[in-house]
Amino acid sequence: MEYHITSLADHPAHAAGVAERIYRLWGRLIHADTGMSASDFTEVIRSRAVTHRVPLTLIALAGDELVGTVSLKEDEPTTAENLSPWIGGLLVDDSWRGKGLGQALLAAAEAAAARLGYASLYLSCEPDVEHFYGRSGWALVRRTHSCGDEVALMTKRLTGRVPEASSGAD
Template sequence: MKLVLLADNDSAIPQIAKWYNDEWGSIGEGRSTQELQLKLKAYLNHDKLPLIILAQDGDELLGEAQLRFHEMDIYPEREHWLGGVYVASQHRGKGIANNLVNAIIDKAKEIGVNSINLQTQDFTGGLYTRLGWQPVEQVTYHGIKVQVMERSL
């Protein structure tokens, strides 16, 4: 497995858009796959936000994760967010999400980010708790109850 930036493999955009639509299409804005593809073009960055890190095995896309600005508008003071962590179903349970999250943390440090936030529907924090994220609070956001977490870098 290798980790690369979306900026170095923009051909992954259609697959990521499909994953997002299939997994989270019923949440929030309900954008089409085509609209998501257009939005993902903003993530074609190497050293500034927003950006996406991909996990690949040869030409096969295994998963991805985002580092972005202001995911939840109810927290204007929380600038940097981990989001869209997704691993293809046939590759789950292999540590890929762990590697993606750690790669996002490393990239965030590299570009001078001091803390990262996230939201998850897993109120135990799951993987994120194991990786050192701390719970902030549980809130209902766009009709969905989530755990907000933070990790200082």
Template structure:
């Protein structure tokens, strides 16, 4: 089961003042990817995710100092190689110096609870590296390891929101 830190998790739609800080966290992590080097791109994408209903839903973790320290969103599609799978967890980020403190688990818990209440029967994520173990600790199972057309490898994991997670 995921650990829970001392943060508050909100719909990003309820905290529009945090769209730019969340976008900045994502840009700092992934802003070197081709076509995504401009902070404005991240602000636009993050803002478009800040809705209240699928597929435009994002959650933000807020510290006691009222700053964005993490975020996660869902999207209708992520991997062109798997168009039938939906919805996808995307943009999962925790401030670098706060990783391992349970913030990611709190975000995933909020997202999965929201998905269960919203009638979403399955969520998907494509990731790699240490993130695979993070998702497994949060109750996700590996569905496939995909050799992508661009030469990268992605581990696809899935979870059924609302089902009990294993410890």
């Protein structure tokens, strides 16, 4: 079966599924960073069902089945301040791994950020998946700690103009 990547704004009924998957995987970090419960986080994801601004969420569907997701978010203050926007919540269902879906979701998020006029993106990841992002042109900025875990802070330069509101963030 084929998949397609689209905005959560086009399929808002999938917001709860996106939130559940992300919170199941990273709920400990989300709670440590923000104090949010799973239900609070579901509301955050619902607010990302937009296409015209960050934060936003993209989803991958196989038919009508949710099989992956990625978000653009404004910040990640526990990792680094004054950088924006960030890739967050990139995940692919186990049965879809190894089929290029993660790279496709990442590319779609990069394209969305460029369309919105951002010149750079940031992310943090566990060091053991740093190579995944490196294959797509992401560069290590530094290793740091976030919520008690070691992470790799990475960046990627995009094509596009820098919006006035974030011109000092690069």
